[in-house]
Amino acid sequence: MKKLFNKVGERLNRVSSMKLTLLAVLSALIVGAFIIIVSDVDKLKNGDIVGAFSTVGSAYWALVVGSFGSLRAISNTINSSTPLILCGVSVAIAFKAGLFNIGATGQMLAGGMASLWVGFAMNGPGIIQVPLAVLAGAIGGAAFGAIPGILKARTGAHEVITTIMLNNMMAFFILWMLKTDLFQREDRTDPISKLVTAQGRLPRLFGFLDGRSDLVAHAGFFVALGAVAAYWWFLKKSTTGFEFRAYGLNADAATYAGMHVKRLTVLAMVFAGAVAGMAGAAEVLGTYGYASANFAGNIGFDAIAIALLGQSSPLGTLFAAILFGALQAGGRQMQANSDVPIDLIVVLRALIVMFIAAPLLVKSIWRTKSATISAGQTFRGWGS
């Protein structure tokens, strides 16, 4: 009987945590609506308050239609989510070991360039070349991710500093690489790379539909799902995953239990880098087919919000990334349909993270009673 009660209670908790998430999203949308109305300076000056409100309606409608309203919208959502999932997992792995990986951007750039090189230099059949190129991306990202790991293990330099510096260095290094003869496209003077060969591209998901070249989603999505699954297995089933969690929860205890914490530090950054590198591979081999100077965009930073939102759990990270991807895809539609700039979604993302992180606040706003969600686990702090 008691067991049954516990089970029911657990169920209810889960429902209420779902409710809290929805309320958090709703709160964020309301604040966003307020921002849209207040920033409509011209309409408000003319006293056209109805017009200002209707802008909110059309903007949010475009957000929905642009993310899930059609096959094309879904394809866009998948496409935007792919690198977000991978980078989100990258940040989450590091969080699990108590490390703060701000360097997903740099690792993504490194991995992307490695896979790009395989992508245009090799001219083999797709079935061999594509996996090789993705692997090259993982290796490139892992190698670049290893640097802050090794620095931390050997000298104690904090990964927050080193990854930020490495990001900036990599950005300029890529700019330089894209102007070398090896990478620069033959007929161009601006920093843009050669094209990945046709067989070297990640196949498009909806490639079987004729004449729908606007459906850009690619097989990188499956790579991302695979990474989430692997991450789940790693955390729950592998010894190293257990050591990661132990190290993340209590570094001293892990040390006294005989775990090699230096090795764990390096390994965590290598894994994080490998996954972020695959995100770079997905963008270069799937979305673009070439590399430009900032093909990583803001993804590495968004990924931090995603991992925080998903509390670094495999499924949580996946859903958070899809939510962020949907907002991204819908945001483009919103910018096109209404005159609301796409930057609004950055605000919405921030608000969602804030509200979800503060269940007490959401509960006091909506006067609802439910169990709290446990706070997300982040990094260990500045000390060790």
Add this chain to the structure above:
Amino acid sequence: MNIAVDSDAPLLSLEQRKRARNVGFSLVFLGLVSAFLLAGRPGNAGFKLVDTYTVFLPAQPFARALAVALVALGAIQLFRGFGKWTNVVLAIATGTFVIAFLTWAASGGSFSLTGMLQDTVTRSVPITLGAIAGILCERSGIINIAIEGQLLGGAFAGAVVGSLYGPWAGLLGAIAMGVGLSAILAVFAIRFRVDQVIVGFAINFFSLGLTSFLAQRVLTPHPEYNIVRPFTPYAVPLLSKIPVIGVVLFTQTLFVYVSIIAVVVSTWFLYRTRWGLRTRAIGEYPQAAGTLGVDVIKLRYRNVWIAGAVAGLGGAWWPLGTVGRFDQNITNGRGFIALAAVIFGRWHPVGALTAALVFGLSEAIQLKMSNLDTGIPSEFLLMAPYIVTLIVVAGFVGRSRAPKAAGQAYDASK
């Protein structure tokens, strides 16, 4: 037991010895670089100090002399060690090496050394102020990752309010915006006990998104809200007449003076006042301080607010100290550099100032280099500030000790 102990030799931990060895190797390395790379260019390099006086250094002999000195110093460090003088030796050696590098780059030409140093100081301003904001928060036990967002918010408010009501009002607007953003951090982290890193990052995103959104939606159609007259440099009477130093330190905009004052005041405040003592106490062990009657919650609120004001002021540097307008993401990651400066400077305002100056100097050098024809690709010059920070942090700073309670919410009942 008869173990001879040399009482003069300080006992060093493994890590300290490692670091000492690193210093030695780097000195030798710098010596080799100047012997083989920097000594390759003949001719004199002119450094303009004041309009009427230019110093000429012969590039090749200078680099060779430096090479010999550096290798010798490195050898001494490796075999004997400078002990407590290590950092002084390292600083002098690095400074001389930088001069040798500049001599190499400028050989056969000349450039204004004073201008470069002035630029260094100017560029260090937002990093210094941002880092002080970080220090004030973290010393009281609140991790402030939101420096970037506070700087950006300050820059935006400074530009808009400054365009409407003049630069002084802009300054106030920027401070108000900084305080507003840090109030979010304070309420979430202190009142709702949310993970401080999560709130901090959310504030960064919020600030980036909101300012970009408003810039595009309001400032683009209304450019009259985004044109402000920046502060002009003010020459301090008498002091600005000192050659070189007068130009570098005392012919600057308001922001440089404010940031110097901020460093002095915050150092005094943290180490010489009751407030500062309590602040440091609640950053280390809030429960103990709370038991002794310190109002932890109130003190944390106040520190975070003051930090927000300082960061907002730092953000105002972009529109009111330089370009006179706001652009999307104008801070471009400087807040994270400031965060690095906090750690690099070991949570001390003077340390943070040093870090900011190192960064400012490498940026200023990079700007000067791009005007000289050195054959180094511009991208590598742009990388230089980050490489320098990375090497300094990894090689010489190493593990640093943060305020113990930073990142933990205070709960009086525990």
